[in-house]
Amino acid sequence: MKVAIVTGAARGIGLATTRQFLTKGWRVAMVDWDGDELALSAKSLENVITLTYDISQTQDVARIVSQTLDTFGQIDALVNNAGIADFGPIEQTDFERWRKVMSINLDGTFLMSEAATEALKKTKGAIVNIGSISGLRASTLRVAYGTSKAAVIHLTKQQAAELGEYGIRANCVCPGPVRTKLAMAVHTQDIIDSYHDAIPLNRYGSEDEIASVITFLCSSEASYVTGQIIASDGGFESTGVGLPALRT
Numbered sequence: 627m628k629v630a631i632v633t634g635a636a637r638g639i640g641l642a643t644t645r646q647f648l649t650k651g652w653r654v655a656m657v658d659w660d661g662d663e664l665a666l667s668a669k670s671l672e673n674v675i676t677l678t679y680d681i682s683q684t685q686d687v688a689r690i691v692s693q694t695l696d697t698f699g700q701i702d703a704l705v706n707n708a709g710i711a712d713f714g715p716i717e718q719t720d721f722e723r724w725r726k727v728m729s730i731n732l733d734g735t736f737l738m739s740e741a742a743t744e745a746l747k748k749t750k751g752a753i754v755n756i757g758s759i760s761g762l763r764a765s766t767l768r769v770a771y772g773t774s775k776a777a778v779i780h781l782t783k784q785q786a787a788e789l790g791e792y793g794i795r796a797n798c799v800c801p802g803p804v805r806t807k808l809a810m811a812v813h814t815q816d817i818i819d820s821y822h823d824a825i826p827l828n829r830y831g832s833e834d835e836i837a838s839v840i841t842f843l844c845s846s847e848a849s850y851v852t853g854q855i856i857a858s859d860g861g862f863e864s865t866g867v868g869l870p871a872l873r874t
């Protein structure tokens with residue numbers, strides 16, 4: 627049975643990804659710093675372990691990898707999904723606010739990948755990083771969040787370039803808006819309406835619609851796919867002019 631580490635697995639896209647892995651017969655190390663929500667979400671699940679750690683802390687990251695290996699013996703996929711969103715104007719984004727977003731979204735993704743590489747070499751495993759449409763297209767209020775996700779996108783290409791030699795694949799999934807706790811904390815009704823106008827499919831995505839792309843990229847069905855940035859976004863990224871006035 628294959629083994630995945632999924633960070634940010636207590637809820638949202640990470641929990642949906644965990645469930646899809648289990649349905650496909652994988653075992654999952656569920657990582658989240660919110661221990662209570664993690665325990666609650668894992669309660670009814672089999673073939674999982676829960677690891678309550680902060681992915682931005684080097685000592686925590688080492689424990690995540692060693693405890694996964696102690697329990698399951700191998701790592702076939704690492705899904706770097708844990709992240710935070712913080713929308714604010716450039717002029718109100720001080721260094722502390724900037725660093726908080728970077729330390730989790732970017733540093734955490736880097737640290738987890740570094741720590742898991744040795745184990746992934748043994749399985750010729752896969753890394754899937756979670757970017758965002760905010761990393762593909764610039765926007766207001768996202769100087770820290772958007773830049774962190776753009777960096778995750780490039781980090782993915784760096785990983786694919788260097789780790790391909792070991793048979794490790796690295797890809798990035800960029801979700802469009804999904805009604806998770808993270809998004810609902812920063813999406814006002816105005817933002818929700820504007821997204822609808824700018825998305826060809828004219829709706830938010832679901833957690834499962836993102837998770838299915840993630841689990842596909844981790845599977846052997848994607849064995850020749852690496853270094854790719856795949857938006858699961860209802861067409862948002864491909865649409866240059868999403869003006870409501872141009873809709874029929």
Ligand SMILES: NC(=O)c1ccc[n+]([C@@H]2O[C@H](COP(=O)([O-])OP(=O)(O)OC[C@H]3O[C@@H](n4cnc5c(N)ncnc54)[C@H](O)[C@@H]3O)[C@@H](O)[C@H]2O)c1
Nearest residue numbers: 634638639658659680681708709758801803804806808809
């Ligand atoms: N929901 C969206 O609209 C959307 C859009 C684009 C990208 N994303 C990305 O998808 C990923 C998942 O987001 P979601 O919407 O499911 O959010 P969510 O808030 O529902 O889930 C994120 C989980 O990550 C955990 N987490 C955050 N920081 C952590 C840390 N330092 N260590 C361990 N766990 C941590 C949280 O406790 C939470 O359970 C994020 O990287 C986010 O940026 C989401």
